[in-house]
Amino acid sequence: VSEAYTIAAIPDQVYTGAEIKPKVTVLTSTGVLNGGYTVSYSKNTSVGTATATVQIGEATEEVTFRIIRDENATVILSDMTVTYGNEYSMEPSAKTSAGHAITDGNAIDIQYYTNPGCKGSALAAAPTDAGVYYVKATLKGTENYAETYAVATLTIQPATFSVTATGYSGTYDGNSHGITVVAEEGAAVAYSRRGYDYTEENPTFTQAGTY
Numbered sequence: 001v002s003e004a005y006t007i008a009a010i011p012d013q014v015y016t017g018a019e020i021k022p023k024v025t026v027l028t029s030t031g032v033l034n035g036g037y038t039v040s041y042s043k044n045t046s047v048g049t050a051t052a053t054v055q056i057g058e059a060t061e062e063v064t065f066r067i068i069r070d071e072n073a074t075v076i077l078s079d080m081t082v083t084y085g086n087e088y089s090m091e092p093s094a095k096t097s098a099g100h101a102i103t104d105g106n107a108i109d110i111q112y113y114t115n116p117g118c119k120g121s122a123l124a125a126a127p128t129d130a131g132v133y134y135v136k137a138t139l140k141g142t143e144n145y146a147e148t149y150a151v152a153t154l155t156i157q158p159a160t161f162s163v164t165a166t167g168y169s170g171t172y173d174g175n176s177h178g179i180t181v182v183a184e185e186g187a188a189v190a191y192s193r194r195g196y197d198y199t200e201e202n203p204t205f206t207q208a209g210t211y
């Protein structure tokens with residue numbers, strides 16, 4: 001840029017997760033130049049020193065600016081309710097304060113707790129028993145953004161379960177009779193002749209009486 005022009009300093013820019021292209025102001029002795037030049041940028045995505053190159057005609061001038069760490073990135077994690085026995089997956093995401101998704105491969109760590117403050121030791125694995133749990137999703141900090149986290153509630157509701165048992169009542173006929181049990185798939189059914197010592201064998205009876 002000729003001596004008749006001045007490039008105004010560019011203030012610090014916060015990391016956004018995308019290319020940063022701040023406005024460049026070219027000043028003349030009489031005011032702001034509103035056109036007649038082009039601007040290109042380099043190293044303008046990650047934290048560090050970026051460069052804006054201004055070209056007016058055959059002349060060029062470079063002005064540098066700093067990209068600083070985003071201290072207000074966020075993790076997004078929604079509450080979830082599932083029924084016992086069903087698979088589930090907590091799927092957090094993260095974005096910069098500018099709203100751009102953070103997709104740099106930095107994994108979000110998920111831990112499960114039994115208290116809303118997520119204090120103490122986390123559970124060893126994702127819970128499967130019915131109950132209310134608290135899920136903490138943490139995005140570790142990098143040079144581009146600070147560590148951040150979110151907490152959501154995971155509710156595992158008890159599964160509904162139905163079972164029917166039908167006995168036998170009739171006149172002695174010399175045949176064996178027992179109880180018929182219908183339960184949902186996967187249910188464990190045990191039987192007893194005396195109210196204790198249960199086994200998987202369904203007993204039958206021939207003689208008249210109440211069993």
